[in-house]
Amino acid sequence: MGTGIVSILLHNLPYNGTWLYWISVVxxxxxxxxxxxxxxxxxARYTLFRGIWTAMLNxxxxxxxxxxxxxxLATIINMICFVCVPAWGQWAAILAWTLWWIDAAISLANNMYxxxxxY
Incomplete structure (x- = not known):
C-alpha cells in the first residue's frame, strides 16, 4: 500500500518533470x-497449512x-488508469475496469464479514 501511494503521489505531483513520471513508473x-x-x-501459506485459513478467519x-x-489492489488500479491506459490503450482500460469490480467485490465481502x- 505504501509503495502504491508513493507512485500515485509521484505521478500526480504538480511539478511536471519527465524524471518524476519515470520514477513513478519504476x-x-x-x-x-x-x-x-x-x-x-x-x-502458498494457506495452501500448505490448511487449518491456518479458518483459524485466521475466526x-x-x-x-x-x-x-x-x-x-x-486499489493503488495498482489507480496507476493502471494513470500510466497504462494512456500508453497501452483500450485493453488496459478494460483490465482496470475488471480489476476494479473484483476489488469492489472483495471489499464488500470484507466489509460484510x-x-x-x-465480535
Whole structure:
C-alpha cells in the first residue's frame, strides 16, 4: 500500500518533470512485483497449512489482515488508469475496469464479514 501511494503521489505531483513520471513508473512496477510476491506467499501459506485459513478467519484481530488486499489492489488500479491506459490503450482500460469490480467485490465481502469476526 505504501509503495502504491508513493507512485500515485509521484505521478500526480504538480511539478511536471519527465524524471518524476519515470520514477513513478519504476515505483509502480515495484509495487506490482511486491503485491504479486506477497499474494503468492500468502496463497502458498494457506495452501500448505490448511487449518491456518479458518483459524485466521475466526480470529478477531488477525482477520483484519484481509482488508490489506483490496487496499493494495486499489493503488495498482489507480496507476493502471494513470500510466497504462494512456500508453497501452483500450485493453488496459478494460483490465482496470475488471480489476476494479473484483476489488469492489472483495471489499464488500470484507466489509460484510469482518465486523462479525471481530465480535
Amino acid at each position: 515505483v509502480f512496477a515495484f509495487n506490482v512485483f511486491l503485491f504479486a510476491l506477497f499474494s503468492l506467499i500468502s496463497l 480470529h478477531p484481530t488477525q482477520s483484519l489482515f484481509l482488508g490489506t488486499f483490496p487496499m493494495g 469482518l465486523p462479525f469476526a471481530m
